[in-house]
Amino acid sequence: MAKREPSVNTQNLTAVQIMELDSCSRCGECVNWCPTYDASAQDPGLAPRDKILRWREFMNKSYGLRARLFGPKEIPEEDIEKFKDDVYKCTTCGMCATVCESAINTVELWESMRANLVKRGNGPYGKQGMFIKLIAEYKNPYMANNADRVNWFPKDIKVEDKAEVLYFGGCTAELKQRKLALATARVLNKLGIKFTMLGEDEICCGSALIRTGQYFINDTAKVNAQKNIDNIKAKGAKTVLYACAGCYRASLIDWPRLTGKKLPFKVVHITQFLQDLIEKGEIQWEKSIDKKVTYHDPCHLGRHVGVFEPPRAVLKSIPGIEFIEMERIEENQRCCGAGGGVKAGVPDLAMGVAKTRVEDALETEADLLSSACPFCKRNLSDGRDALGAKQLEVEDVVVLVAEAMGIDLSDAPKE
């Protein structure tokens, strides 16, 4: 009699990731810090430790000692479906990886499990399934005409046809939160930095597809990453600036991995770029921003790649700002709740996490909660509105820089 086929396979998991399942000592530290576990009223299924345990059992039932001797043990389909639901209720913030005593790279692990489940036909979750179709058809996930990325720029904005510096705006800033794109462009113009943009040739960076385990479908994420790289090269850029933490992370880590090649340009977040100019004394402040400001580290900029100091250095250098830290910052920062496809797939959960983070900010009695990612700004603003904390302003660091440089953004399109 032929042996039964395993209920789950190892597609999209690396050999090290399968080993990492065995390295969980179940200390429970991840459970203490997980933002979605907290926001879900401590649903045990969302605890990172529990997810590792269940997938390890799946692996052992399929490929362990008993499976080798007597054939794989069947895993009920509802168990796999429940696991899928739980693994998608994660913002991939990476807090569990930071506190993991076994150093398990959990972010990569969740993403690989998601990709595995998408291949198996279980994933993605809810509206996330639209990403692949939308990005393939519109080159962005917002169903917007891709030509509208920068054609709305007021006439004073000077974007070169070719330049050594390229500003990669990202779908959210160019199509939704245009104040950020406008602020970035005007800051660069005022600093006399000649820069170019991809305009309608820009394609979604792929973050949404990668985080939700859909990157391999039709090779969309890889093809788009390569097109972006080729288009950036064609513009003559040697340095690419990002004001979106998601795009920055995708370009820095995911593009080389997807294409299998080193990037032919330098990837720089706008706050790193500005910090450098401030240190050289090349930024002249014209206005004082007399506010108490706190800063939320975007996961994709902070924990994922280690950019903690530049946004703080920029904020601290702006005249009038009284900078105050929240209790959980940098490596221990609490996620805003929007990442990992949770905003699109499980909006209530995203809102729950956002409210907790806004409460962190309110505890500092800050007037303004700043961040360096449009996606964080959107979710934190939603959390602020849900709490009715109208006194707390939520704004991007670059917008504050523009204001302090005396740049008028009153003509920014409404979000």
Place this chain on the structure above:
Amino acid sequence: MDYFAGVSDALRLTFVQVMIMANLSIGIFIIGMYINLKKWGMGSTGYGQEPSGSIFAFPRMLAQQMSEHAHVHNQSVLETFVLDILFQRRILRRSPLRWFMHFTIFFGWMALFVLSLAMFAVEMVHLISAQLGVHALPEFLSPEIFRELLAVPNDIFSYILLTGIIIAIYRRLFVAKVRESTIAYDSILLIGLTVITISGFVADGIRTGRFWGFGIEDPNLAPPMALFHVVISLLFCIAYIPFSKYIHMIAIPLALLANKGGE
């Protein structure tokens, strides 16, 4: 007294049994690790690549990850080995008490393991030299003297180990959050460790007539107790490793190396 760890004319059968058990345990361990390597090898050797299925997939992926540039913590293998694997600073960062518990178990256990290996080596040297008719060995390599030399360090490290175990048991029983999340996977490890440690104390107590003998004064019971201690140690701490939570002793150092000490 000619009893060391079972090697004496009177207890030759015991020694043979121990050797058989040791080899059997090592054999089971090797088979278990082969199955684990096969399981780990069901993964790929690169992100997004097809599963390999080769037993070499894991070492290949490990080597690849260790040689890659990391964006956050790009620390050296030496730093990872000393600070994260041996010193276990990731646990210390999160909970000094849990670090103390784990470190005493780890340190006590490893020290006793090394001391046991040393005792075994001396006994083997003694046996082989006797067979070969060599009698010019240094005095301290006599099993009786060597065992006495090890008596104090054995005691010290045993109590260090016991301290860690007591804290671990206390946490599992009396800290609500820990107790509620404890599953059989966790309990078996701690029960095994406790039985091994206590049986070691009892065997020594019977032999020396100290407190841990619990009033058992018949020295003839010492060898069977020692044999029980040795057998259960071999089964739990070698043979059972690949099939239980004991695998973390191998997998965590590997994960630390693969991820350069972690984020």
